[in-house]
Amino acid sequence: MANGATAVDSDTAAVGREQARQRVIEAAADLLAREGRDAVTTRAVAVAAGMQAPAIYRLFGDKDGLLEAVAEHGFAAFLATKNVEARPQDPIEDLRAGWDLAVEFGLANPAPYTLFERHQQTLGVPVGTTYVGEDAGFAALHDVALLSAMYGMFAGSAHAFALIRKEDIDPAALAPLLADWLVAMAPAVHQTADQLRSGDYTKGVVSNLAMQVAGTPTFLSTAEQQGVSPELLSPYFELMRRRLTEGNGEEDLTGVIDLLVR
Template sequence: MTDTAVVPRTPLTVLGTGAMGTALARVWLAAGHEVTVWNRTAARAEPIAAEGATVAASAADAVAANRLVIVCLLDDASVGEALDGADLAGRDLVNLTTGTPAEGRARAAWAEERGARFLDAGIMAVPPMIGAPDSGGYVFYSGSPELFEEHRDTLGVPAGTRFVGADTGFAALHDVALLSAMSGMFAGITHAFALIRPEDIAPKDFAPLLADWLTAMAPAVHQTADRLESGDHTRNVVSSLAMQAAGVPTFLRTAEEQHVSPELLAPYLRLMERRVAQGHGEEDGTGMIELLDLRRGA
């Protein structure tokens, strides 16, 4: 987060006062910014109005109130519906709505055709992390570098900022890539706890073992990046793909013995076996990324 003592108090508009929009607006208000808000269900804007925000009667009125417009709605379709009919000429539109890279690029072109400058964003935080400097939360931004630099201090008030490129789709791509990795980790955690659940093993005793193990495995991220950039998937391999694939039957038999569905684990194991069958058993798992790349006809 930016030190609010030195941030210009730029007036701004927030479209959407759900949990995240309200959290963002609340922090900007606390930092001394004039905030105008709009929400499709007007009653949901009442709590933030009580804290000093101005509630606009319509999205168009909210857009007209300030040059800097923050959009935090349900999805890309909601953005189009909310802004339909609003005069965007001369506005700086920052879209914090979760979407896909293609949606971000298309929305940028749509906004620019209407005379607005545009940034897309991906929020790597949940509402309680907003305004909490030590939470680790931040927001990816992509699009106009000049627009980002102009509003960097204001955007940095509620959470850290990370500009990831002039390609407007990159914020959403970074966001979804990280969330996809998180989903895979949660799938592994879910499967692990399912395996021990029938036994006399306290989840609270198992949890620190699991957390420490996942932490110990985290450096594999950097090793994967190194191998992808070098193109050599056999560099410094400690546990080969063939060795890992040899454990697949044990994983599946254990799940069967524990009466646990293998559905979270099986797709990854099948991918591993497929890569080995193609003659890449001496690699680590990095080469499996090629199997996921549909452009290669995998």
């Protein structure tokens, strides 16, 4: 295993890199809002962020990478203004209020909207239009459900990268393997949905809950050996164990969902 001091230095560098990245994004977003897209040059952003222009290329690859990050930043700000109500008393009025909010944001922040169109491939999934029923409140709920799943994926990926952080393993070598694995696992959501709809959580099970709970100590011990906190995985493992103690060892992992619903 690599020297502990080296790992600490690497972690510190990673934190500094993320702070620098956020500083650049905020500086670019401010320039965009005040002076428009043409003002967002690498030189101007570097001056506003208090760093050298080459640093921007190291952080974002190129100007398009920077603008894409700014577009994501603006979209996140927009999502933060959304008030999600699963079952509004008046769905039509709720839809109108949501539209008014979007229009208000667009009028107050016209420049970021030019980036939304330019980078629609990146932002297309969360802002694309899909009919999800007559209940207008469910549209926002679908958005949050999708983004929640996204953050769950990010959490698992963060743990995966943390496991190799102290070793002589190139993260770029793990990334394609990880991406392929996530793509391969993604269709499992269809089986989960089918089990929830039918109420039969043993339907189509390959590795049942009892088998999977038996394997969790391996993940925890590996994390300990690598000096990695298990805090991203432990809550889910605890829910799995709770479901098992209720006598549901033959089920799939779907029963965990029932433990989450209060």
